[in-house]
Amino acid sequence: MVAPTAAARRRFGPATTVLVGYAAVVGSGFALLTLPIAKAGPGGARPLDALFTSISAVSVTGLSTVETADHWTFFGHAVILLLVQTGGLGIMTLASLIGLAVARKLSLGSKLTTSAETQGVGLADIRRFITGAIVVSLTVEAIGAVVLGVWFAAVTGFPPLEAAWYGLFHAVSAFNNAGFTILPRGLVPFVGDPVVSLALSALVLIGSLGFPVLDELRRFPRTPLRWSMNTRLVLWGTAVLTVVGTLFITAVEWGRAGTFGPLDWPTKVPAGFFQAAQTRSGGFSTVDVGQLDGATLIVMDVLMFIGGGPAGTAGGIKLTTFGVLFFILVAEMRGRAAVNVFGKRLLRAVHRQAITVSLVAVGVIVASTVALALLSDEPVDRLAFEAVSAFATAGLSTGITSDLSPAAQALLLLLMFAGRLRPILLASALAVRTRPLTYEFPKERPIIG
Amino acid sequence: MVAPTAAARRRFGPATTVLVGYAAVVGSGFALLTLPIAKAGPGGARPLDALFTSISAVSVTGLSTVETADHWTFFGHAVILLLVQTGGLGIMTLASLIGLAVARKLSLGSKLTTSAETQGVGLADIRRFITGAIVVSLTVEAIGAVVLGVWFAAVTGFPPLEAAWYGLFHAVSAFNNAGFTILPRGLVPFVGDPVVSLALSALVLIGSLGFPVLDELRRFPRTPLRWSMNTRLVLWGTAVLTVVGTLFITAVEWGRAGTFGPLDWPTKVPAGFFQAAQTRSGGFSTVDVGQLDGATLIVMDVLMFIGGGPAGTAGGIKLTTFGVLFFILVAEMRGRAAVNVFGKRLLRAVHRQAITVSLVAVGVIVASTVALALLSDEPVDRLAFEAVSAFATAGLSTGITSDLSPAAQALLLLLMFAGRLRPILLASALAVRTRPLTYEFPKERPIIG
Ligand SMILES: [K+]
Numbered sequence A, B: 001m002v003a004p005t006a007a008a009r010r011r012f013g014p015a016t017t018v019l020v021g022y023a024a025v026v027g028s029g030f031a032l033l034t035l036p037i038a039k040a041g042p043g044g045a046r047p048l049d050a051l052f053t054s055i056s057a058v059s060v061t062g063l064s065t066v067e068t069a070d071h072w073t074f075f076g077h078a079v080i081l082l083l084v085q086t087g088g089l090g091i092m093t094l095a096s097l098i099g100l101a102v103a104r105k106l107s108l109g110s111k112l113t114t115s116a117e118t119q120g121v122g123l124a125d126i127r128r129f130i131t132g133a134i135v136v137s138l139t140v141e142a143i144g145a146v147v148l149g150v151w152f153a154a155v156t157g158f159p160p161l162e163a164a165w166y167g168l169f170h171a172v173s174a175f176n177n178a179g180f181t182i183l184p185r186g187l188v189p190f191v192g193d194p195v196v197s198l199a200l201s202a203l204v205l206i207g208s209l210g211f212p213v214l215d216e217l218r219r220f221p222r223t224p225l226r227w228s229m230n231t232r233l234v235l236w237g238t239a240v241l242t243v244v245g246t247l248f249i250t251a252v253e254w255g256r257a258g259t260f261g262p263l264d265w266p267t268k269v270p271a272g273f274f275q276a277a278q279t280r281s282g283g284f285s286t287v288d289v290g291q292l293d294g295a296t297l298i299v300m301d302v303l304m305f306i307g308g309g310p311a312g313t314a315g316g317i318k319l320t321t322f323g324v325l326f327f328i329l330v331a332e333m334r335g336r337a338a339v340n341v342f343g344k345r346l347l348r349a350v351h352r353q354a355i356t357v358s359l360v361a362v363g364v365i366v367a368s369t370v371a372l373a374l375l376s377d378e379p380v381d382r383l384a385f386e387a388v389s390a391f392a393t394a395g396l397s398t399g400i401t402s403d404l405s406p407a408a409q410a411l412l413l414l415l416m417f418a419g420r421l422r423p424i425l426l427a428s429a430l431a432v433r434t435r436p437l438t439y440e441f442p443k444e445r446p447i448i449g
């Protein structure tokens, strides 16, 4: 038996806690970024710019209404870095913990107790999750920071302290899929730099897998047979989308004057790989995204929309959701009664969750694009790209963010916030769901299609 | 026991028959339209134009690479009219019959014999279906032809014979949701004409309901309680989408110079209604679609994508599919175990069908838009509009169809053909599906969203 207050707490608890926590972090960041010490040059930042940057950092999106490198001081950059790290760790631990709660609840509900079903989120306790996420994050970030810092100092030629700071900032920004860069001339000069490209891609891809996958890879690195459906879907999804994205982007942009045209041919494929990997949802770019072909933008829309692994810093509907839809499609095409994924049967409840998540995401993005089209004269496909990038917290942009009206920027800001918190709120709702179905209607079907 | 040959026939029978039948009609139309007698002026039509027109007419889409009114002679127009009528009747009867087969099969499979489940497609025999579809079509078309013909003669001022021909052509074109017009200056001059606007809208909307709904409305006109889930979804969907579309289009286009701006204000709302109704998927337009706001184009994309009722001349994923997705979303949001639609429980198998249909449609349209973007320099949102319009056999266009390269036109041609036959092929596949699932995997779930 559960007392009413406990029930109420369970019903509103997680979602409210998460919302309040995020709002508090965003508010602190906003306050710090409005300080004159945060902004380069005289005066303080425009409030909307400070709020946009704070939300963009906490939601690890990376869209910006200002040039991050020039607009903010070292203090401002440090605030952004802290916000990114807080946002990234917050989402990893919260999503993992709530995911654990959902899995336990479902296990009880479906009378499966210690089956493979709960492997995806692990069975360890809260402490292990939080320390695990911190250890994994700091370890990967430290390695990335050292590699990038040494390279920036030894090869790029930045002064040692500056190189170390750039190394740290970009390692944290990349692992948390934040996409902020503070390099004086951005990342475009590094399109042919193998170490910077590869390090940033690797950090982004590792971060995008999500904590449950990283945790499983750490525990069972050499026994793929023990990997959960979650891990398999995320790894396969990452591999397939990265390869397909690389091939498509490289082929289409190969000779375009504004993008890959001027590059040496051995640089084109790595550049395509870099841009494809960033949709997972890192958000860095080594070419001018605004110069990419319209076809490339659509493909990147799709890749960003799908996003990365759940319970991590990646955005989008997640590779698992996309994978579930894919396997539903396969099962239906083959006329199978059950949906099987890598030799395991998919719980039916998951079908509807995947549909719901995808429909809501499509609905939000379409409605936002319509609203942006009403609020702006930019080409609709660029506005759609912006909306997808914000809601999927990918952070790539064709460069129009700063030109949009305050109303349009406010809409993007809401999209970033909603895009980041949606998975947590959804998981919270599932975790507290207790309403039983007490009656059933007679069955019927309409004609489909 | 079923003999192998019978099983093979059941497996490939309906789909092959439908494909061959459609190809034969399209081929005949193509042959007739390439005759010099079909084309105005000297010489015969360009083969791609003749093929495009034939497929557009048989699939009742209405897209055209040429100006229908000027490019073809009376003979050409008569061929188009026959193709439209054949295509429209064909789709109605075939889809209804195959739908009946599916319903009977599902009834047996799920041990429900004479329940409400099969009401959506009726229990009558083949003869009743075919004669019913012919009677309904010819009756509604005849009424429309008389109303339009008299109005064209008495008010618009066309000579009697010409008026009668225009009345007949547009009644057939509208009821079959074909969207072809042969009026010398198109439909734009009729934007303020209440009778032409209302008659064409009514014919399009009635035709878009689909034969099962029309049949039920005829049999139980005053007893909504006897209407099937299919009929309710289609009627509610038509009402909601038409009202929402009218409000949105009227509001956004109200003051735009190229569209509703020059209109008297009492004409603006009917003009908005006309354009909203045509997405169901009539395809007529009384304004220059190319001048509509980018936001309006997206909303019309969505409306065309959804389309009309199943087993009729409308295209799109169908109002029923959209309705099922909507009710799945509602059930999931409320935490209900079963999906109930208007007091009836939805069969689970339908969930997956609806997802499959929608995913395939989204995939085809996204891939086609990417391909069109590679094959053309037109703005991507206009290419997307064209792709949606073709695959949903809606026929609305921003006016770029004739400017596209032959490769892009060929793609549209395939989209129209695929968009029209997809529901039939899907239904055929369901009708012959017999593969049982003989084993089950252990259950598991990944993290969603
Ligand atoms: K990002």
Ligand SMILES: [K+]
Pocket: B060, B061, B062, B177, B178, B179, B281, B282, B283, B393, B394, B395
């Ligand atoms: K049409």
